[in-house]
Amino acid sequence: MKSSSSNSGFSAGESSLFSRLARDVRFWIVLAFLIRLIGITEAPLEMGHNWRQALTAMIARNFLQIEAQILYPRIDMAGEGSGIIGAEFPLFNYLIYLFAEAFGYSHWYGRLINLAVSSFGVYSFYALLRSHFSRQIAMRAALLLLCSIWFSFSRKIMPDTFSVALVIMGLHAAQLYLERGRFLHLILCCSALAGGMLSKIPAAALLAVFVLLPFARQWPADRRLWLLGAVGLAAASAVLWYFHWVPELIARHGYRLYFPKGLAEGWREILPLFDLYAKKFYFSGLNSYLAFGAAVAGAFWAIRKRHKAILAALLLVSLVFIAFTAKTGAVFATHNYYIIPFVPVLALLAALGLEWLSPKVAWALLGLIAIESTLNQWHDFFPREDQMHKLRLEGLMDEFVEPEALIVINGGPSPQEIYFANRRGWTLDVEDMDENRLDSLCTHGARYLIINRHRGEAAGGQHTLLSEDVDYRIYRMCDRSGIFGRLGFVLLE
Numbered sequence: 406m407k408s409s410s411s412n413s414g415f416s417a418g419e420s421s422l423f424s425r426l427a428r429d430v431r432f433w434i435v436l437a438f439l440i441r442l443i444g445i446t447e448a449p450l451e452m453g454h455n456w457r458q459a460l461t462a463m464i465a466r467n468f469l470q471i472e473a474q475i476l477y478p479r480i481d482m483a484g485e486g487s488g489i490i491g492a493e494f495p496l497f498n499y500l501i502y503l504f505a506e507a508f509g510y511s512h513w514y515g516r517l518i519n520l521a522v523s524s525f526g527v528y529s530f531y532a533l534l535r536s537h538f539s540r541q542i543a544m545r546a547a548l549l550l551l552c553s554i555w556f557s558f559s560r561k562i563m564p565d566t567f568s569v570a571l572v573i574m575g576l577h578a579a580q581l582y583l584e585r586g587r588f589l590h591l592i593l594c595c596s597a598l599a600g601g602m603l604s605k606i607p608a609a610a611l612l613a614v615f616v617l618l619p620f621a622r623q624w625p626a627d628r629r630l631w632l633l634g635a636v637g638l639a640a641a642s643a644v645l646w647y648f649h650w651v652p653e654l655i656a657r658h659g660y661r662l663y664f665p666k667g668l669a670e671g672w673r674e675i676l677p678l679f680d681l682y683a684k685k686f687y688f689s690g691l692n693s694y695l696a697f698g699a700a701v702a703g704a705f706w707a708i709r710k711r712h713k714a715i716l717a718a719l720l721l722v723s724l725v726f727i728a729f730t731a732k733t734g735a736v737f738a739t740h741n742y743y744i745i746p747f748v749p750v751l752a753l754l755a756a757l758g759l760e761w762l763s764p765k766v767a768w769a770l771l772g773l774i775a776i777e778s779t780l781n782q783w784h785d786f787f788p789r790e791d792q793m794h795k796l797r798l799e800g801l802m803d804e805f806v807e808p809e810a811l812i813v814i815n816g817g818p819s820p821q822e823i824y825f826a827n828r829r830g831w832t833l834d835v836e837d838m839d840e841n842r843l844d845s846l847c848t849h850g851a852r853y854l855i856i857n858r859h860r861g862e863a864a865g866g867q868h869t870l871l872s873e874d875v876d877y878r879i880y881r882m883c884d885r886s887g888i889f890g891r892l893g894f895v896l897l898e
Contacts, residue, residue, distance in 0.1 A: 434528055441560045444787055444788075447513065449512060449561075453561075459821040461564065463824045466827075481829045483660055484831050486658065489658040489660065494646045497564040515563075519560060532577050534546055534547070542757065549756055552774070553752060554692055556692075565745045574597040583621075594636075595638055599639035609640070610722055611749065614718045666733070670734065672734075675730070675734060675737070678735055685737065689744050692781045694777075696774045699758035700755040702758030703754035719753075759771065791859070794876040798826045804872070814826060814854075814855040815861065831851065840867055852882055853879060853881060853882060855880075
């Protein structure tokens with residue numbers, strides 16, 4: 406339903422080029438796209454979630470280096486195992502692989518792919534809201550989404566904004582199908598929804614709005630039926646992947662990316678961390694206290710206007726998303742990017758909240774929100790100088806370590822350093838690298854020990870030192886001197 410307010414907030418007499426551009430949401434989307442190209446070619450060394458980016462890029466690179474089977478995503482830190490892991494459907498990773506197949510491998514392809522898809526997602530969000538609200542509300546909501554956590558995470562090598570953008574595109578295609586009845590839009594809807602849910606299942610929370618579809622009698626019954634069928638088909642693909650194929654991969658290969666909780670178990674984990682949990686909603690999502698205040702005002706605005714359909718849709722999405730948060734447990738409370746599927750809801754509420762104000766005041770406040778939000782994220786655009794030494798790893802490996810040799814590296818639980826080494830093996834904490842553990846890994850095929858000296862020293866006296874500098878020590882493992890040592894090495898082989 407259309408809001409009664411339709412004033413764009415700009416003077417009708419303005420005719421300058423900038424004023425015309427400023428009234429077009431595409432101008433702001435393109436501008437934000439260009440800004441986020443700053444540092445786009447950097448490796449995943451920035452402060453925020455570099456480990457998750459390294460894992461995403463690792464799976465993509467393994468499609469190129471090992472086998473381009475999309476049903477079998479592989480990691481590098483599985484020791485002598487296959488590395489096949491039960492994870493999200495690797496659509497995003499596979500797109501990175503296709504770029505690498507065409508242009509040669511580089512770390513940053515995922516950044517550009519995510520940025521492009523997420524930018525189209527913002528426009529689809531605007532176009533979708535235009536079907537239900539005034540142009541002013543739709544544009545403000547799109548701008549709020551654009552400068553939310555979306556601003557920084559849409560340029561990361563991660564599928565989070567990528568997946569939500571695909572679902573939003575699917576919702577927009579669904580709206581177009583209801584309006585025009587073209588099967589092309591139905592196909593696009595099904596494909597985009599499936600791609601989004603498969604890439605990251607929490608994005609499915611936005612599909613809760615389809616519960617209201619049988620009651621939307623302004624659309625022909627046959628279109629609503631076809632659309633429900635398309636949504637069901639898309640959902641079935643996600644169910645098949647996450648509840649059949651992922652358990653199959655875990656059973657066969659023993660590695661999983663995530664550990665879902667029961668609802669009660671998840672809430673027991675969340676309650677001691679409730680301050681962090683709440684912060685994801687009141688700050689992390691929109692990266693602005695001002696914006697959250699506007700979102701609270703927006704909820705009251707919708708109630709005051711008695712927009713029952715809007716309130717029902719927002720309530721359904723909120724309930725489903727809260728159930729997802731319980732399934733993730735403490736992980737949601739301690740990782741800011743898990744809020745991303747709910748950010749479009751927060752952006753819409755904040756846009757509605759600005760309706761309490763005069764247009765000029767509302768646009769001024771939106772400007773302050775944009776400044777606050779983007780400044781809160783700007784630090785995450787640049788790699789940390791104290792991490793740049795990791796880019797030397799692959800060169801050192803090429804000099805001292807054969808491509809197929811298994812390594813042990815003191816990278817801790819993060820896959821980042823073994824990814825930059827471009828080798829397979831084990832990544833451990835320094836305190837786990839005692840001689841008994843290293844000798845045990847020798848029996849599993851480990852041949853080189855890599856010590857990042859910035860992370861601490863580990864026992865290397867029983868191994869042959871090959872290289873040492875200010876950043877790294879490289880040892881040949883399982884290489885004892887003397888006849889008994891050599892005999893033991895042969896037996897290990």
